[in-house]
Amino acid sequence: MNRRNFLNTAGLSSLALASGLTSCAPRFNASSAQVMHRVPKLKLSLDRIVKETVGLRPFRASGPRIAKETLGSKTLVHNYGHGGSGWSLSWGTGNLARELVLSTGEKKVAVLGSGTVGLATARLLQEKGCEVTIYTKDLPPNVTSNLATGTWSPASRVCDPKVATPEFQDLWEKATRFSFRRFQFMLGLDDIVSWVDEYGVSDQPFRQQTDVALGGEVYHLAGLIPERRDLSPNEHSFGSRYVSWRSSMMFNIPSYLHHQLSTFIMLGGKIKVQEIKKLEDIDALPELCVVNCMGLGAKEIFNDEELTPISGQLACLIPQPEVTYKLNARGASIIARKDGIYLGGNGLVGNWDTTPKREVTEKFVDTIQQVMKEMRS
Structure with a gap:
């Protein structure tokens, strides 16, 4: 028997043997495998609270305003x-x-506001060769963006679906997909963006709860982050009957804002601490193109009654x-970030x-404390 015939014969014999072994072996179903989620208990008491803040989300029923208009010569x-x-x-x-x-x-553009929206817009303009100057009343950390929870929630109170148009939903989907791709580029960079486990704990089935009750998520876009999965009692240590899990993204807000601001300046961006109070202040700026990223500050200046x-x-x-996880339970939540563990929900x-x-803080603490007490060892 020559070498080629030997290899062919040996290959066919091995394949037949492997097939026989496979047919006799028990089949493994990955979907049926159960993995125990070991969730550390949170040390929770009022004396461990070092800071309380209130942030204001700029809500418009029809959704964010993304539009162009003429203001005099600008x-x-x-x-x-x-x-x-x-x-x-x-x-x-x-x-x-x-x-x-x-x-x-x-090519010379002014951006109003230095929150996360203003900084991202300024950075994107720099990538296209624009000379950008940010005009802002305050700098991070003294901006509203610093008072956010910092988690991936692209549809959280983004609009009122009874008012928003199908065209807005298309715009939202385009923006969501673009944002998701950009955040993937920041993974591994000093923990500015990271993936975390997110748990939902409830006394009633999740399908019976409204989107608003779950944080105002009015739209859902499948295929970006993993879908929520219901856990069986053997897969977790929570005491509640209904528990869900998924992987989600979280932003380390102090590092993120510092990174964005530092990169903007490194690429030649300019910052001027200057409060914009009226349209005349915008008209006085030297740039002929101005991007308004002022959030709630835009309400009075632009007479936006919807905001x-x-x-x-x-x-x-x-x-x-x-x-290191995120937890939503009975109207309260915890988000474990590098700078602290944040309780919220209202x-x-x-x-x-x-x-x-x-x-309000005491209510958060009482709710999460009860969840921790009910956890099995």
């Missing part, structure tokens, strides 16, 4: 009103605003290194008051 591009989705949509709506700017042919605040209170706990429409209320 072109004004609007990019504001993202509700609770500003962090998640910042790159995507920034890209839509960039397209409107580039259509003007102007209204939705306040959200957060309480920050001392970091706990082993706690949203008051039309509330301009940014004074934290201790009773």
